[in-house]
Amino acid sequence: MSIPRHWRLQNQRYSMVGEVCNACGAKLFPPRDVCPECSKPAYEPYRFSGNGKVYSYSTVYQAPSGYEAFVPYTVALVKLDEGPLVSAQLTDVDGEEVEIGMPVEMVTRKLREEGEDGLIVYGYKFRRLLREEAA
């Protein structure tokens, strides 16, 4: 069990809190303390809207340990409205419904369970916009 490793990332995982660079204004996710754009320190927390578009996606049929219960599941690179790309799962979708450029929104879901008796790890996933799915 790796409880502290997950616990310390809760802010990022639960609500997509990254950082903003006060020098050049770049929004950073994941947070990394040093701006990759201008190499200045970037410690200011910044909460992302969770809105973005699918940059690329793939449906996984052969899962690593801890993810077998979810196969097939779709992973994606999502281009957030604020700029950064983020790796995450798409949820509440069937692989064939996904396409590049599709607008998505962040939701909080179970990422994995550390076995039947272990920690449940929650974090961000993305889904098709609710209002479009219901339409």
Added chain:
Amino acid sequence: MLLKPIRDVGIAGYGAYVPRYRLPGSEVDRIWTDGQGGSPIEEKAVAGPDEDTASMSVEAARNALARAGLNPQVLRAVWVGSESHPYAVKPTSTIVAEAIGAVPAVQAADWEFACKAGTEAFQAAMGLVGSGMADYALAIGMDTAQGRPGDALEYTAGAGGAAFIVGPAEDSLAIIEGSFSYVTDTPDFFRRPMQHYPQHGSRFTGDPAYFRHVLASAQQLMDSLGTKPEDYAAAVFHQPNSKFPERAARMLGFRPEQTRTGLLCPMVGNTYAGSSMLGLTAILDEAQPDERVLIVSFGSGAGSDAISIRTTEKIEERRDRAPRTQVYVQRRKEIDYGLYVRYRRKLHMH
């Protein structure tokens, strides 16, 4: 005996959540009675493999916050009522509080009273805000209910629920007029520790349990407030199926039109602690200002909470700050019994 705080309180925001998957009753019927048994409801909502009461509560809570237009830091309590908390020991409510940004100056606890854990939390929130201890408190009723394969409950045990932010009356989309609770020791339905599925008393769940408690709490609340069924624009009763709430409403003197908007059981099933609260969100989505709504929960074991609210003009600007309940209800992906068994972990993998 009326539960009414010193300070007037109301509902500052509400939010619903129903997962995307639907299991038609005909699927359970197909597997267990070769299609000969029929189904009490059309279909029920089923949580996806990455969903549980915590994740579903987070979304409902975010919807409630959006409607209330509040900074989560003003919440002094995050209370989650459920019979399907993801951990036996470790609060669902801390997960929700952390995810919505309400920590750390906040009370957090999980409530359990079968299907009325949510309204119980709601009443506690009324007390907390009504006493002046807090300005805002969040009460959630949410479940991913489990029925034993082949059991009558399997047709209806659904997933979903709702979140309510109780706040001062002057910042409310609905004023809470009062509440009444009616409780006895009636073991109509229960689940022992370490057991996956509940036991129930079959027809014993009807008259001595559901009807006795629901009718008593609703009637005594109306008597205390001096209201009558015709004073209410809408009413919602706990929905273990479609028949029970319809019959209870009829016996109390409500017309079918009054309960239609809140009756979601045929489409989403019995969402247990979420059931009557989810129905209330659907009613609030449609309600006009200055309308009375009656909500009556039922929890096995047994008890019923009745709450009377009256909407304010704030309801009109707030309701579309978050997705309406029907958006969730109409979003549906039908699954068959096999996928249902997999998603709900009824397959023994080891």
Added chain:
Amino acid sequence: MRDVSIIGIGQTEVAEHWDRSLRHLAGDAVLAAMQNAGVETADALYVGNMLSGLLTGQEHLGALIADFVGLRGIEAVKVEAACGSGAAALRLGYAAVAGGLHDVVIVAGVEKMTDTVNAETTTGLVMAADADYESIHGLTFVSINALLMRRYMHEYGVGHADFAPFSVNAHRNAVGNPYAMFRRPITVEQFGRARMISDPINLLDSSGIGDGAAAVVLVPASMAKEYTNGRAVRILASSMATDAVAVHDRPDPLWLSAVEASAFKAYQQAGVGPRDIDLFELHDAFTIMSALSLEASGFAERGRGVWLAEAGEITREGRIPICTMGGLKARGHPVGATGIYQIVEVVQQLRGKAGVNQIGNARLGMAQNIGGSGATVITHILEAEA
């Protein structure tokens, strides 16, 4: 700085070696390389390996293998850079000899991948990615490459079938390599029909995972003549570059900037350009990596890597033969050993000992080993000594 030469090579067949442990495989390759070089001892041993700890419960490979091959007491250490571990170890060996620290250095790469079941191996491979921001989301190593491939197909308007020539070429070349894992040709039709792993990547886009070990012996070029077994091959360039580990942290995911940096540093060091390279052992862990590597290494324009393959230019008869002994795809990809297999194969070609797979007039060969999906890239350029 001294010039460095490779005087001996050794390799095991890439296969499911059920009866051989990690130390036996490494020992087989090291002893073969020492015999090939005609050396009986060495000053240091560097071992490239990625997953021994997770998959076999064994770390501390430097001392373990040095002792196992009869070199107890020498300097020895494991080098890890995900799938780039092998070439990263070679670069360390190169630096030790070039810098004058040691005269005779053995560099081995070894990976034992079949001691565990599939899900554990999948778990191990994704350790090359960002654990906190990629792997936790259920991304696998294959799916990360699939994300790149899907985007590539989208941006450049190419289809899955357009990647077939990479796998067809690799399998064709593996037929003549007795050390290869899949010594049978495949057709374009078979490529299109293969089982999906993480769409659009199917089984025949993917390199085969197997057990294997390979080793080389390095000495200063000035000493190479003292050893008579086989022609020496000079290391003209050795360079390493890095990029963000997570694909999402790269501003332009379809451009492998570490491949570009590593390749062009190597060209500069060797005083050559892409045009001068006679064969290129690139890191074809997946077909998409072949296309991206050819582009960033200067053999094709951006988005044109697949067309280079389509035009037949990557075959043994083409302008820039790749995967001449089967590549990762068909020789097999024992991850931490792969970088050394590539070097061994370039040496075989430059010595003129590649058998039926021999490239005519091979004088300059390039090997490029990649850790992760492009985060660590090590490029070596080798030259046949006159």
